[in-house]
Amino acid sequence: MASDVPPLVLDIDGTLTDEPGRLDPRAFDVLPSWDAPVVLATGKSFPYPVSLCHYLGLERNVVAENGGVVLANGEVTYTGDKERAQAVADEFVARGGDLGWGSFDDTNYWRETEIAVSLAADEKLLREVATEYEMDVIDTGYAYHVKTPGVEKGIGFKRLCETLSMDPDEFVAVGDSTNDTSTFGVVGQSYAVANADEAAKAAADEVLSASYMDGTLSVLESIQE
Incomplete structure (x- = not known):
């Protein structure tokens, strides 16, 4: 990969938002210019991350509904019942x-x-x-x-990486919830924001001192230094 920064796989709620659940506007300052692929992996229904990719100017690389829907390279796959x-x-x-x-x-x-x-x-x-x-x-x-049993964000993310011919180990992940633990298990480096639940904190390589978007930004800024 030509870029000096790694690709990212980011949760949305609690990770790109503030405490009341509003999208933090600073996402628009850093993610559109990130010089590597950015994947949005969320429990939200499919249209939410697709729309967010559109407004952030990102390629539509999406894992939605906790891994039940995956969009990569224009290809959509469904695994949930x-x-x-x-x-x-x-x-x-x-x-x-x-x-x-x-x-x-x-x-x-x-x-x-x-x-x-x-x-x-x-x-x-x-x-x-x-x-x-x-x-x-x-x-x-x-x-x-x-x-559906066996449907997880991490499995959907691995499917996305196969479609993009990328290695999950290249990615840095940031999340806050138990549904992020499967993603943390397949990436190269994982971070739990300070507001994360105990399962996410236990699964992450590092627990951040800052919460919500503040925590995510701290990771992205350290990567770019």
């Missing part, structure tokens, strides 16, 4: 559960491989139903995600 995830959600609601997103569920409206449920929901009931349907539930700190 949305029908089974939806069946879990429907049964959960039928038993008195509430997904928690109100009348217009923009959290799931565009989601293609999993279902996200509010952290205010009945976790015990949700996990009981998911187990009956042989589905997993992960708590990302932002939502409970009902997903």
